[in-house]
Amino acid sequence: MKILVSGGGTGGHIYPAIALIRHLINQDESVECLYIGTENGLESDIVPKEGIPLKTVKISGFKRKVSIENVKTVFRFFNAVSKSKKYIKEFQPDVVIGTGGYVCGPVVYAAAKQNIPTIIHEQNSVPGLTNKFLAKYVTKVAISFPDAASFFPKEKVVMTGNPRASEVVKGDYSKNKNRLIELGLDPTKKTVLVVGGSRGAKPINDAIMSTHDQWKDKDYQCLYVTGDAHYEKVKEQFDLQENDVKNLVYVPYIHDMPAVLNEVDLIVARAGATTLAEITALGLPSILIPSPYVTNNHQEKNARSLEKESAAKVILEKESSPEKLMEEIDLILNNEQTWLSMKKGALRLGKPDASENLERLIYDAIKGGKK
Structure with a gap:
């Protein structure tokens, strides 16, 4: 053929x-x-x-x-x-x-x-x-x-x-087991992945940088992908903090994202089609902050499709704040029933x-x- x-x-x-x-x-x-x-x-x-x-x-x-x-x-x-x-x-x-x-x-x-x-x-x-x-x-x-x-x-x-969904679910990740350990995280803890795309997303970055000290008291941990364009600024600001927070690890980029997605419990991200295909196929609950700068506002409409199935919580960029983001993360990761309901909703949409x-x-x- x-x-x-x-x-x-x-x-x-x-x-x-x-x-x-x-x-x-x-x-x-x-x-x-x-x-x-x-x-x-x-x-x-x-x-x-x-x-x-x-x-x-x-x-x-x-x-x-x-x-x-x-x-x-x-x-x-x-x-x-x-x-x-x-x-x-x-x-x-x-x-x-x-x-x-x-x-x-x-x-x-x-x-x-x-x-x-x-x-x-x-x-x-x-x-x-x-x-x-x-x-x-x-x-x-x-x-x-x-x-x-x-x-x-x-x-x-x-x-x-x-088709990206198939690759994430059916890929061979045997070489990448315990990817969280390699990144400096505890694989026994619940983990939230925060990512704004390959170049990052400033509103998401701003929110996470403002919550730096709050992570030390959490029962869960955060893997924060800054994007190459924002990494140095994030590093500079975090270096000014008095205390090192072990529950928060930040990196500029992750090349083997499917392996990491298979190990985390929640994702905070934009609402691009590829991202949503991957997370619904895995049944991964999400907090989506759609980019308002795309044609036909399609990211928000993508995100609302997941929200209708209770698979995601949608926060519009104009309504986002550090307090709002941490509140939603707490509500999902500290409530097993909420997390399971979102997981089932994502799987209903996943292909x-x-x-x-x-x-x-x-x-x-x-x-x-x-x-």
């Missing part, structure tokens, strides 16, 4: 694609993959490191205001469609999959127009412009949140989950078999051909 995958711009579009490719190759070594992205996107760095062949097209997104740039974007789109057709003709894929981002627009559109089975995967509860545009052309639409279904043609929608679901959808699309 030959599979062509396109998605880019952010890790939220790229990592699910890579997780799916890994799964398909693990199931069948004869599977051939080609990835189409952009030269300027994260995919240009991430995809080659995975040993996946990469081709590129030039494309940009539409501006919200009327501008000459939007005219240029239209021309770039059709040029990218033309180049995608060339790549498709050379590679001869059995199926084409788009995982979001501007780049998958011309690629998936070109494939659909050539009657090649096509699938788009939507990670968020509210889809982006590209997937909304592609929905009327593709064979099937795979979604990760039930709330996303209403944005697409009902007959095309299949709830699969996010640990997401990769398998997408694999079946792919083979069904190939078998059935174009809609």
Whole structure:
């Protein structure tokens, strides 16, 4: 089987694609993959490191205001469609999959127009412009949140989950047992992981720095991932504190996050689609502080999907404070029934078999051909 995958711009579009490719190759070594992205996107760095062949097209997104740039974007789109057709003709894929981002627009559109089975995967509860545009052309639409279904043609929608969930649940963590010990924490204590993404999130950092002295009296401990951009400032401020707090360990970044997620009891984080796929698959209770700076406010809508199932507590950034955060952590980790209820809610939403679901959808699309 030959599979062509396109998605880019952010890790939220790229990592699910890579997780799916890994799964398909693990199931069948004869599977051939080609990835189409952009030269300027994260995919240009991430995809080659995975040993996946990469081709590129030039494309940009539409501006919200009327501008000459939007005219240029239209021309770039059709040029990218033309180049995608060339790549498709050379590679001869059995199926084409788009995982979001501007780049998958011309690629998936070109494939659909050539009657090649096509699938788009939507990670968020509210889809982006590209997937909304592609929905009327593709064979099937795979979604990760039930709330996303209403944005697409009902007959095309299949709830699969996010392939990143499968990697977190089914990965081999035998080499990373007692990861908490390696990080300087006590594996017998309940642990809250606080993380704001690879670069960190200032409101979350500010809240944790303001609660430094409160951790010493807690029955649980905190692993605080500052993000590379904030680490030196956090270290500088903590070094000024009179007392070293053993219940609080801070690091700039964690490269093996799935291993750590398997060992903690609660996470405080943003509400990106990949993060939520991972924690729901594990049944990990969460306190979510959605970023208000994303398109369509989709992080808050993602977070509310978990809140509806009692899987998460949502604190809006404008309402966040150190006192509020510590209060919520206390309420969850000091009450076993609350924690168990949240764990069950997360598991109800989790899709640990997401990769398998997408694999079946792919083979069904190939078998059935174009809609």
